[in-house]
Structures are given as structure tokens and as C-alpha cells.
Amino acid sequence: MRDQKTGRPVLLDCDPGIDDALAIFMALASDELKVEAITTVAGNVPVEHTARNALQLVELAGFDVEVAAGASDPLYSKKKTAESVHGKNGIGDIILNPPKGALSCRTARELIYQKALEQAGDLEIIATGPLTNLASALMIYPDLRNLISHIWLMGGSAYSGNRTPAAEFNIYADPHAASIVFESGIPLTMCGLDVTNKALIFKEDIERLAGYDSDVAKKSAEMLTWYLGFYNSFGFKGLAMHDPFTVAAAIDPTLIETKHLFVDVETVGEFTRGQTVVDLLNVSGKKPNVQVALELDNTRFLSLFEKLMRFYG
Ligand code: BDR
Ligand code: CA
Numbered sequence: 386m387r388d389q390k391t392g393r394p395v396l397l398d399c400d401p402g403i404d405d406a407l408a409i410f411m412a413l414a415s416d417e418l419k420v421e422a423i424t425t426v427a428g429n430v431p432v433e434h435t436a437r438n439a440l441q442l443v444e445l446a447g448f449d450v451e452v453a454a455g456a457s458d459p460l461y462s463k464k465k466t467a468e469s470v471h472g473k474n475g476i477g478d479i480i481l482n483p484p485k486g487a488l489s490c491r492t493a494r495e496l497i498y499q500k501a502l503e504q505a506g507d508l509e510i511i512a513t514g515p516l517t518n519l520a521s522a523l524m525i526y527p528d529l530r531n532l533i534s535h536i537w538l539m540g541g542s543a544y545s546g547n548r549t550p551a552a553e554f555n556i557y558a559d560p561h562a563a564s565i566v567f568e569s570g571i572p573l574t575m576c577g578l579d580v581t582n583k584a585l586i587f588k589e590d591i592e593r594l595a596g597y598d599s600d601v602a603k604k605s606a607e608m609l610t611w612y613l614g615f616y617n618s619f620g621f622k623g624l625a626m627h628d629p630f631t632v633a634a635a636i637d638p639t640l641i642e643t644k645h646l647f648v649d650v651e652t653v654g655e656f657t658r659g660q661t662v663v664d665l666l667n668v669s670g671k672k673p674n675v676q677v678a679l680e681l682d683n684t685r686f687l688s689l690f691e692k693l694m695r696f697y698g
Contacts, residue, residue: 498529541650584626
């Protein structure tokens with residue numbers, strides 16, 4: 386088993402998910418972060434898969450981190466999954482060793498709250514799936530909003546969607562939950578499609594990764610090859626590293642340029658459900674609630690990605 390890192394305490398709330406898998410490997414490898422726990426949610430695939438995947442990924446990485454399963458359905462809407470992007474099992478139908486350990490006996494929302502209490506206000510959340518776990522924890526434990534120091538979110542966009550023309554997948558999958566989180570008052574950095582669609586890697590990068598001397602890198606390359614197939618089917622040459630980029634921004638916030646803006650989440654629109662409505666010109670006059678990432682340094686992101694993947698060998 387590898388030693389835990391000693392960086393800033395973070396909890397990963399995710400739905401692995403091929404890019405979530407890479408995000409988990411990066412967060413575990415970073416000296417800047419200490420992964421206190423991982424909670425999973427229904428998103429790319431049902432929660433049974435996302436929880437099992439997270440446990441298998443942590444074991445493959447050689448770390449001992451508590452993994453808890455969370456919400457199996459959005460708060461008030463019907464479940465939306467993304468098997469066409471991530472495969473039936475959520476990780477490109479790549480088979481990992483069956484888990485040796487067990488999932489936590491705590492629920493995701495209990496674990497989020499208890500870790501937040503333990504860290505006495507210092508816990509940061511990196512959220513790379515629908516926000517159901519976090520929103521339901523905030524509803525049950527009203528003091529939680531004062532115990533989380535920052536949320537780094539992969540979700541939303543200022544300009545356009547990927548699940549619908551208006552909405553990004555993580556927000557579209559549970560817009561009511563996103564709305565609760567955006568209104569919580571917790572400092573929030575939104576790494577939406579405005580930046581993550583530009584955090585691209587290509588076939589050559591994946592081939593290089595496959596050559597690294599570790600199972601983590603080899604399995605990552607297999608998963609990314611599957612994911613690239615999806616992107617290629619739309620005529621894209623590269624694939625967007627949504628969740629890994631968000632972890633990178635949490636590790637090194639100088640990778641992004643943000644604007645502090647007011648953002649609302651559309652929960653009912655016929656064509657715009659799940660849209661993050663970003664008030665770029667402050668026409669509403671409302672107090673900004675989100676640091677919206679609008680620019681990125683992709684070259685430095687890629688070198689951080691390679692450095693962290695090299696950690697495994
Ligand atoms: C987000 O949706 C999921 O499919 C990915 O894992 C990422 O978190 C991108 O829109
Ligand atoms: Ca995800």
C-alpha cells in the first residue's frame with residue numbers, strides 16, 4: 386500500500402466515468418492534495434457501477450481511501466446516464482481486478498458531513514459528477530455549508546452544452562441539486578466546458594501513456610482509447626479531459642483564469658433545462674456566487690498530467 390499524501394484535505398465526489406478515473410489517479414498522486422475520501426453518485430452509469438469502479442481504481446492505484454456509494458437517483462427528476470460515452474460499466478468496458486476491500490458502511494452524504502466535521506472547515510470538495518450527494522448532504526446538515534472551504538466543480542458552461550445545446554451533462558443530470566449547491570454560499574470554482582473542452586489530449590498522448598511502466602498508466606490508456614473512439618465518432622481529433630482538468634485546477638489554480646459572476650441553474654426550461662445561466666455582464670445586478678473559469682493553460686495542464694501519471698511508474 387502506498388503512503389497517504391499530506392497536502393490540502395479534499396473529498397472527491399464523482400461518477401467514474403473514464404475521465405473521473407483519470408481524475409482520481411491524478412488527485413491520489415498529487416503532493417498538493419490529501420484525498421480524505423471518495424463518494425460516488427449515479428451519473429455516467431448507475432451508482433452500483435460508479436461505487437465499484439471507484440473502489441477498484443483506488444486499489445489499482447495502491448492507496449487505502451474510504452469509498453462510499455451515494456445517491457442512486459437525482460433529487461426530483463429521472464435518471465440520465467451516459468453509457469454511449471463511457472461504456473456499459475462506466476470505464477470503457479475495461480475489466481479491472483475485483484475489489485479486495487469493501488465499500489464504506491456510511492452513505493456518501495454521511496461521509497461528506499463527517500469528513501467536513503473532522504477537517505473543521507478546511508475540507509475542499511472536487512465534484513466531477515452530478516451534484517446529488519452534495520445537495521442532499523446540504524439539505525440534511527444545514528451547518529455543512531460553513532464546513533466546506535471550497536468546491537471545485539466540473540460542470541456547466543457559460544456558452545454552450547454537451548448533453549443538450551444548452552446544458553452540460555453533470556448539471557443536466559440533476560439540475561435541482563446543482564441549484565442547491567450554487568446557492569449554498571460555499572466558495573465555488575466552476576470548470577465548465579468553456580475550459581474543459583479545450584483541455585484536449587490526442588492519440589499520440591495516449592500511446593505515450595501506454596508505454597509507461599505501470600498498470601495504472603496502461604489501464605488509463607485502454608480507457609482513454611475507448612473514450613477517444615466516442616470523440617472520433619463526432620469528428621473530433623482529440624478528447625476533452627473534463628474531470629482531470631478540474632483536479633489539475635484544484636492542484637494549481639494558476640492553470641485557469643476566472644471571473645467572479647452570478648450563475649443560476651435552469652431547472653425547468655423546455656429547451657434549457659440544466660443550463661448554467663452565467664451573468665457575464667452582470668445585467669441582473671446580483672451578487673456573484675461563482676468563480677467561472679474562462680481561460681486555461683493547456684500546455685501546463687498536459688505537463689502536470691504527465692508528471693502525475695509518472696508517479697505510478
Ligand atoms: C462530464 O460528464 C461526464 O460524462 C464526464 O465524466 C464529465 O464529468 C462532462 O460533461
Ligand atoms: Ca464525471
